[in-house]
Amino acid sequence: MEYLGYFASIIIGISLGLIGGGGSILTIPILVYLFKVNPEQATSYSLFIVGLTAMFGSYSHYKMGNLKLKSALYFAIPSVISILIIREVIFPQIASTLFSIASYSVSKDFLIMIIFSILMITAAISMIKKNQPEIKTTETNYTQLSIIGFIVGIITGFLGAGGGFLIIPALLFFANLPMKQAVGTSLLIITINSSIGFGGDLYIGTPINYPFLLSVSAMALLGMLIGSQLSKKIDGTKLKPIFGWFVLVMGFYIITKEVLF
Template identity: 65%
Template sequence: MEILGYLSSVLIGISLGLIGGGGSILTIPILVYLFKINPENATSYSLFIVGTTSLLGTYKHYKLGNLQLKPALYFGIPSVISLLLTRKFILPSLPSKIFEIGQMLITKDILIMIVFSILMIFAAFSMIRKQPETINKEINLTKLIVLGLVIGIITGFLGAGGGFLIIPALVLFGNLSMKQAIGSSLFIIFINSTLGFLGDVLNGVVINYTFLISITLIASIGILIGTKLSKTIDGKKLKPAFGWFVLLMGIYIISKEFLNM
């Protein structure tokens, strides 16, 4: 299974480079199901892998003119604040056993994976659904700030870069094209994930750096491939394709977790 995990890691980078998200959607299942890392530790590992890989993707998309700093910062700053508070106070305070219904035990690890998959499904529908065409729509900074706070909490809880949530927010309320949302999303993911990981290290999370760096290097190869592919694919086609990808992954994860209860 580990060999399959290493081979699958290249898809983390391809997803980030091509659609500006989905890295964590692949990273968490790969770490949990193929490398047998418990979900809470996998959230820390995911932050490093996705954050480091996203830095490379950010530079590539900046060169392509896809990085839009204003909406990225209005979204990213509140997102970072709520992410760090969540990793510091909320996640450690959750008990290992959340609740029990009959013979069904919901643990902290199962809860993380179920919440992760539910949010993936909701985000998928927002991307698949056709949005009305608008001309010269202004950026809704207030909604970007509020969504940044909310998604920062979610990102902190799940250890996800949040691209599958950030991209819809930037497209719908930041008035960005799909490709601009991809480049800006990678910048936000880099900041959120890197600071979230550093916070985990300061909080005493034990990290296997040899393993972590090896996965990150493989994912970095993938993001170079994904960014190259993004130059040749129409941005309008990426949005629904991304949505269907997220939807299928979300259904798979939630099904697997319920079957294992």
């Protein structure tokens, strides 16, 4: 099963290289179901893997001039605040078993996977839908940008997910950025958020299996390089809805598996 997990890690990277995002949403399911990592631990590992791949992606966009630092900071600073509140204050206080009814108990791990599956379904729908025309505003709405940044930080803090499917529309509508700059800036925001979140986990002493984490990350980066080369010959935007359908099926599979089995 581990070999399948490493292969799936390469697929994550390929999808990131091809469609510019979305692939990281599969990180948690791969860690939990293929590598048998505890869901809570998987959120920490996901922060590292997602942050590392996003960093390489944002560097590529930096070379192309697609990063808008001011918009990134207005979004990332409130995100970082909510991430630290969730991971360092709230998350550790959630009991391993939330409640029990007769012989049926609801655990913290169950809650993580159910909420994550809902996030997957939401992200899948955004990938399946046809691209909406870019909406231009007369000026950047930094207040709205910061509010959404705080909300995305809650998602990242609790689930270890990048939240790119929320970040990109926010940058399009409230920061008045064209699509390429929105994608590049979103990768920078994800890099900042994930790095701070993982650093916070290290600070509170979260145990990390570094050889395993680095090996999975290396496979994801290898896949990203492959995907970047394939993107020169394949139109990734045409593959995005197909990938979205796959993520949608996986989201419903996780709900079914966690509830019924």
